[in-house]
Amino acid sequence: MIKLRTLIIDDEPLALKLLGSKLKNIPEIEIVAQCNNGREAIAATIEFEPDLIFLDIQMPxxxxxxxxxxxxxxxxxxxxxxTAFEQYALDAFDVHAVxxxxxPxxxxxxxxxxxxxxxxFETGxxxxxxxxxxxxxxxINLRERRADAHENNQTDKPTSLDNIERKIVIKDRDNITILKQSEIEWIDAAGDYVCIHTDAETHIKRSTLKNLLQDLDPSIFKRVHRSTIVNLNYIQKVIPHTKGEFFLKLGEYDQVKVSRNYRDVIKSFLSES
Incomplete structure (x- = not known):
């Protein structure tokens, strides 16, 4: 029988207790930790590497x-x-198979x-x-912005193209977002897509990590895992991990694992710093 190592997160103690009690009655679930906020959730996911998380959306x-x-x-x-979101927002989850x-x-x-x-889990x-x-x-965020714009009778201003700094172009339907490369903190890949992380937002771009790496400034962007690229300028701390691996602390909450195959990249960075 499959046993899914499970993490549950909710900022409401009663909701957390209720969910935990219900999950304990399901034989395929093994609760490895419970968290009260997003910061704890990130740390616990890194520590326990669960198979499944139950995650409250609305937390401070x-x-x-x-x-x-x-x-x-x-x-x-x-x-x-x-979640307690209204149904109109939940349609997005159905579309994206989440x-x-x-x-209650x-x-x-x-x-x-x-x-x-x-x-x-069985299909990988x-x-x-x-x-x-x-x-x-x-x-969901796009629908909320459209609703706010309609309510306020305002539209988003177009992105400025005046800066000649190296950029990454992201196309999403009829929208085109232009990111300055200096604003990109780290990038991770899943299949034919990459998730590009900035301080304000995470963007999805249809591209392989290998192809995207060719467009990035090689002096500041380095691959630290087969699925991860980091901007060296955002590394705040290097944390040793097991079996010769590292974690890079990139911001207040962001931590990225460096695999053994790429640890020389970080050693070189540290020797030059």
């Missing part, structure tokens, strides 16, 4: 969406969101979500799940 500080964006593809488990449970949580919806998670659908989740998040 780093919300559920923020947790997903800050987790490297290689350590991102399967995700089941718990599991969610509406609050009931046994039937938990069992449905767990069954889907088991099916995806884990590492390529991140672009789908980010896509759902961006779709």
């Amino acid at each position: 500080g780093i919300d559920g969406f923020g947790v997903i964006k800050k987790l490297q593809t290689e350590i991102l488990p399967l995700v089941i969101f718990t 599991d969610y449970i509406l609050k 949580i009931d046994d039937e919806h938990i069992q449905r979500a767990v069954s889907r998670a088991i099916q995806r 659908e884990t590492r390529e799940n991140k672009p789908k989740i980010i896509g759902a998040i961006n779709e």
Whole structure:
């Protein structure tokens, strides 16, 4: 029998306790930790490397969406969101094949979500799940911006193209976003997509990591994992890990694993600093 090592996150103690008690009755679930906020969730995911997380979307500080964006593809488990969002927003999750449970949580919806998670785990659908989740998040954010613009009778101003600094172009349907490379903190890949992380947002671009690397400034962007590129300018701390691996602390919450095959890149960076 499959046993999914599971992490549950909710800032409401009663909701956390209720979800934990329900999951303990499901034999395929093994709860490895419980967290009260986004910061704890990121740290626990890195430490325990669970197969599945139940993640509350609406939390103060780093919300559920923020947790997903800050987790490297290689350590991102399967995700089941718990949420009180209105149905119009949840359509985005259906489109992008992301599991969610509406609050108040009931046994039937938990069992449905767990069954889907088991099916995806058995078929190996884990590492390529991140672009789908980010896509759902961006779709929700886009709908909210459109609703606000309609309410205020305003439209977004076009992005300025005056700066001649090296840039990355991201096309999403009819929208084109132009990112300065100096604003990109790190990039991780899943299948034919890459997740480009800046301080303000995570963008999805259809590209392989290898092809994108050719467009990046080689003096500041280095590959540290088969699925991860970092901007050296954002490294704040190098944290030793097991078996000769490292974690790079890139911001207040972002940590990226450096595999053994790429550790010489970091050693070289440290010797030059």
